[in-house]
Amino acid sequence: MSTGVLIVLILLIVAAVVTGAVALNRRAAGAHGPRNLKRHFGPEYDRVLARHDGDTKAADHELAERLQRHGELREQPLEPAERERFTARWAAAQEQFVESPHQAVADADLLLSELAGARGFPVGGEYEEQFAALSVHHAEHVHGYRRVHSAAHEERADTEEMRTAMIEARAFFDDLVDEGERPRQKSKSRLNKLQLKGS
Structure with a gap:
């Protein structure tokens, strides 16, 4: 095989590899492109964009x-007894709020x-790592976790901020504990019980 033919073959192979890489990048960009990211992450996309x-x-x-x-990541199902324990603990935290x-x-x-x-x-x-993973799978309500985490670690959080954090966190809790097995109920009425007397 002559040197000229060998060079042409090498150039063709390099061109094929480059073309394949470009096609792969375009496909990846389509799967995770701006529109799809915005659709997947919903409100979390806007928060990250603002940040x-x-x-x-x-x-x-x-x-x-x-x-x-x-x-x-594949989410693990909860055993019924586990779900009941988590639900009881959430109810206790909510009652303790007052x-x-x-x-x-x-x-x-x-x-x-x-x-x-x-x-x-x-x-x-x-x-941060847990939040990032949760945002991929529970983007709609994950902000509730961020709010309650911030309020829990902020010494000067006022009562209204903490109440709002608990309300948003309840929506996230419901999303995570329900596992999509039963229709999600609007939890506003239950959550508004957190309103303080006189507020």
């Missing part, structure tokens, strides 16, 4: 990374972390 000061490229990059890292809002919020934060762990999400005190 990046409107830089769509940075927001898309962060969310695409989350999808890549946690998209294959007497001790900060403790109730701290209990809710811990409960959500443990519930997420029971469902197969990352555990071990890695809130």
